[in-house]
Amino acid sequence: MKRTLTALTVAAILFASSASAFDPADLQKLLDTNVCAQCDLSGADLFEADLGDADLSGANLEGANLEGAYLDSARLAGANLFGAYLFGAYLVEANLRGANLSGANLRGATVNHAKLSFANLSGADLGGAYLASARLVGANLGEANLGGANLSDADLEAANMNGAILCNTIMPNKLVIYSGC
Numbered sequence: 001m002k003r004t005l006t007a008l009t010v011a012a013i014l015f016a017s018s019a020s021a022f023d024p025a026d027l028q029k030l031l032d033t034n035v036c037a038q039c040d041l042s043g044a045d046l047f048e049a050d051l052g053d054a055d056l057s058g059a060n061l062e063g064a065n066l067e068g069a070y071l072d073s074a075r076l077a078g079a080n081l082f083g084a085y086l087f088g089a090y091l092v093e094a095n096l097r098g099a100n101l102s103g104a105n106l107r108g109a110t111v112n113h114a115k116l117s118f119a120n121l122s123g124a125d126l127g128g129a130y131l132a133s134a135r136l137v138g139a140n141l142g143e144a145n146l147g148g149a150n151l152s153d154a155d156l157e158a159a160n161m162n163g164a165i166l167c168n169t170i171m172p173n174k175l176v177i178y179s180g181c
Helices: 002-016 024-033
Strands: none
Touching: none
16 A cells, blocks of 8 residues: 555656656666666655665665655665655665765654664765764664764664764764764
8 A cells, every 4th residue: 555655656746747857767667676776766756665675776866755764674785865865764774885875864853763773884974964863773884984974862772883984973962073083
């Protein structure tokens, strides 16, 4: 049902706007197969899309709306999510290794946290990302670039941050880290 509603929403958007930046064939491929590695979905509206276990490795999702999207266990390694809107997205156990999330909005609210528990963000670029109130329990942020990121009120319990770049990063205790700048 959720997938059908998503498909109908996307179809309506496609017909309403011919100026979309993404490739409609790529979007249809994703909806039909849950696989769209190396696809162009830049600027796509995937609001609350059910993409659990999807393969979006190396996909271009720059500026995409993934608010409330279900991406648990999705493969997004090397994907470009620059400036993507991921408010309240579910990315539990997602593989975002080496992904570009710079400038992405992964914030959470008191109830609607962006959920990245046990996600693999090793080597990812989260420079300037907004992760306030995000849930990152057990996440792997090793070697990730968190320079200028806002992690205020984020839950980092048992998260691996070995080798992460923390230059000008706002941490949960409101401390700004300047080391390694």
